[in-house]
Amino acid sequence: MSEPILRVDNLESYYGPVMAIRGVSVEVHEGQIVTVLGANGAGKTTLLKTISGIMDPEKGTIHLEGESIQGMEPDQIVRRGVIHVPEGREVFPLLSVEENLLMGAYTRNDKAGVRNDLEMVYGYFPILKDKARQAAGTLSGGQQQMLAIGRGLLAKPKVMLLDEPSLGLSPLLVKEIFTIIKRLNTEQGVTMMLVEQNAKVALDTAHHGYVMEIGRIVMNDKAPVLAASKDIQEFYLGVQEAGERTQKRWKKRKTWR
């Protein structure tokens, strides 16, 4: 297979003395959706923050199109084409919906291109066009998630990092948003790294998946293979084998949905 567009090798990041991710290696190929699954506290957000330059890694490398980007300032990394759609939407509450979207294009100078992409985003999320002049803080959770994704798209990313877009949304909304995520990937060719606790919907959407537990990658395979695996099925079906004694802690976690 060709060289991955984003390649993370042996990454380690700390909060003070606490190691949050331990030797994580992940590859994302152009045009793919790669998901990283893991329970609450596994280190998924830390991984994304380290890739987008919000945190600096202690060890390891991150390459975008072969160029090493670890330790760069976030604005440098955005300019190189990695945009992070953060956990919990993080919109600008008092700015209008359209101003929020245009802040996604902060690092761009091609006005015509930005206009085009704005219309493209409005095409995928018509509700954002209806509410373009409204303050983002007045939107519902689902609408704010759409706004956060749309804002990320306006950066014209080579790789979009999506942190738990399903968080706190109704199953219907989750379905709607993931349908659009899939369409963005197939129709617009947006490459994505999608971090989720909701394994089912993530594996339905992604091409490839990793499973993360306490800061480490413990599984890695094509999405359909992972979806069919017994361990994964146990998690999201909530089934637990009787007499299970294994030391692999991720097998016992019940926080999966």
Place this chain on the structure above:
Amino acid sequence: MDALQLLVSGLANGCVYGLIAMGFVLIYKATEAVNFAQGDMMMLGAFVALGLTNEHYAHLPFVVAVPLTILIMAAVGYLMDAVLLRRTFGQSQIAVVILTIAIGFVFRFVAGVIWGHEPQSLESPLAGRDIRFGGVVLGLDEVFVIVVTIALTVGMYFFFARTKMGVAMQASSQNQMAAYYMGIPVKRVHSLVWALSGAVAAIAGILFASKGSIDPATGFLGIKAFAAAVIGGLGSLPGALLGGIIIGLVEPFSARYLGGDLARLMPYLILVLILVFRPHGILSQVQAKKV
């Protein structure tokens, strides 16, 4: 003095308070800390202008001295952040506040060393001229203060609402983390807000000094302007101007009708009343950061 003249001179004073108060608000919105050197930045701006244009000093033409002063004070604001305040990142806001108080002392000291402690007046082409219409005589300097303040307020409105940098400044103050995620260089944006507040302080200083004398202690006016900012709601630029105008108007009218002692107390009396009955100020935006 006739009531209209009282009104105009009160408005002019209020505009100066309002401009200093806007400086407080700019910094408060960007960093959630109060810059207690704001009044001293105004004083320093006034002295820089005086030093550039007065006959006794550099004697540059007024129209050259003014933009130069604004540029210098913008640079002072930028450097205050880039060199000093940025280093307090991650520390408590008390640390920032104490640092700004210390910077204020330094500015007063520097101004005293360079320009002395005697009150001086800015040699402005506006000083001492009058405008007459009907039977009313108004000081040109006071009318000028009001006109410039209105123009500056409108200009700032358009800057914040319409320019990419202005919206990015708002974005960084509303959700700093998200601003980082969008690739906004938040630290530089902060420094630019400080530059803007330095420029506004320079304009306030020039306006103040063109209608009265200044000395290094003039910066203590900042306390009154801080009261104005709180009255307007610390997070609101129009509120700051409104708060300044309220104080500017209350002072001369209460001095006239209630006597001097009470008049000096009035700004703080209003501050206390606002804090009790409308603790977020008159025009505050009460916001929920995360929804």
